[in-house]
Amino acid sequence: MQPVWLPRHGLQHLINVLRDRGHRVVGPQVADGAVVYRDLADASLLPTGWLDHQDGGVYRLHHDPRAGTFDHVVGPHSLKNYLFPARETIEAWSRTPDGWQQTTPTYEPEQLAVIGIRGCDLAALAIQDRVFMGGESIDVRYKARREKLFVVAVNCRRAAATCFCHSMGCGPAAGPGFDIALTEVGDRFAIEAATEAGEAVLADITGRVSLVPLTPDEVASVRHVPETLRETMQARVAEEGKPRPRSLDTEKIRELLFENLTHPRWAEVADRCLSCANCTLVCPTCFCSSVGEVTDLTGDEVSRERQWASCFTLEHSQMHGANARPSTASRYRQWLTHKLAGWIDQFGTSGCTGCGRCITWCPVGIDITEEVAAIRESPASSPPLSPS
């Protein structure tokens, strides 16, 4: 569909239309010192005028009157928090005089609409779709939530120093997978629909505010917005007073990493790594979980709970009588090589989208791009993988 102009006050109509159509609307808002996703009823709560400075282990917001509504980039939350929640009861059983009775409530996912999804997170959504729904085993709850998701994407026109989506081919333009995409230009937004659901929402907005189609020249210039940013990112031009933006050389990265499994850098990064799991929890593609039974004191009520797990914890690799990855070095190596190399064998793409969350939210600022660069700088040919 031809993009149309949505005036700034039209954002409220977008929210209203989504709510009227039965969606729970979630959007970016400033809270607790960051831009996070929260329920959104009022467009004035969107983070207009806020910019995020991000670096290894550091995130700070500052107000800039020149900044638009979506000139912040990604915060600690992602779609993962909604589609693959941190904790979920998947079954419940009760002991009765007649034996065990299943009491699992019927699962009815909500109709969720999320505003502000960037290219990197759309790519992450596609990756999690492959993980949870791509093979023979389908995660029914993820699928039920996913089918009801409505995505309002945003084309980035600014990158933080931790962003490297351009290296991973995941942005800054919002790729496929959205229902509606917005591009902010001056005091209005070019808005376009990519699905029938998206077109229906635009049609409903048209009844409340007039949407003027873009001229062909305007279309070309709007398309150029993320393209201009991509060129800036590729040239690694820093924002004033900010660190140089990241990039990650992905050339033969699978071979590079698998050939360097005994590289001294793994031990060096382990001196800094806390094994705290933050990187995996903020990663929009990390999908590990553990399943366990929780009982009440009498043991008459049992629920089976799934919760996020991380390859950085010792218990994740604990097997009968032994631990497969007892050292931090082995666990960090597992995470990085799976994310950037093993993932390609397993799912056909990298597991990294260049969102930079693992860099920002690492309490000691360990930088995935720096670790790969260090190995690339002095590759050693490596003997076959040995345990520990």
Add this chain to the structure above:
Amino acid sequence: MRPRLAVYKFASCDGCQLQVIDVLGRARPHLGELAELLDIEHFLEARSRIGAGPYDVGLVEGSVSTPHDIERIKEIRQQCRFLVTIGACATAGGIQALRNWGQIDDFLSAVYATPAYIDTLATSDPVAAHVKVDFELRGCPIDPGQLASVISAFCVGRKPRLPGYSVCVECKERGTVCVAVAKGIPCLGPVTQAGCGGICPAHDRECFGCYGPDRQEPNLVSLTGFYERHGANRDSLGRLVQSFNAWAPEFRTEHDRLSGDAP
């Protein structure tokens, strides 16, 4: 026959015993009916009747801080088939273990008019320093849900299910924005064992390490080094690791390294 329970207090604030009462008193109905699973035979904080030992399970609150405590904990050990220490005092010496860095005679003469009447140890010790402990339940105070899990696991003969990860996992689970990254507040969450549910960061405060050092090689040197490079004061970092679990080996070592007292 139902298991017979005993609860004991040593040097402590009684907060962990209140958590036991919280569980027993069904203040949290979802925990079920602990009092119907066990016979409470010895619990002076909750009832005056005392049933004779031996007991199947003993819960011990508080640190060992006097010669008399040493004798008493040895007797208790003999009376209890399964001995569980509860809380930071019993598992790590508690906040009162700060005295372990000072001179006991200095404290005695500063506090008491007639120090000669005081019979005390020079240190505040975890229970495990004096007798064999079967299970340590950490926290300041302990979490009622974890206590219920330990007791029900004991009653049915299985392993308790307790978190084996850092407080960061709990913060991320509840969606809390990291106070260290977003506000520059030095926080012990990444090196502290989970258990509280990430309470303090959800209220804009740092983690104080109430559940003790994370069980998997907590990398304190890296964490405090990062905070120091980002402007934190070395003395304040030393005080941060020197609180309720100050005498836990990993926190103690880091405090001494930061203050230059390291051997």
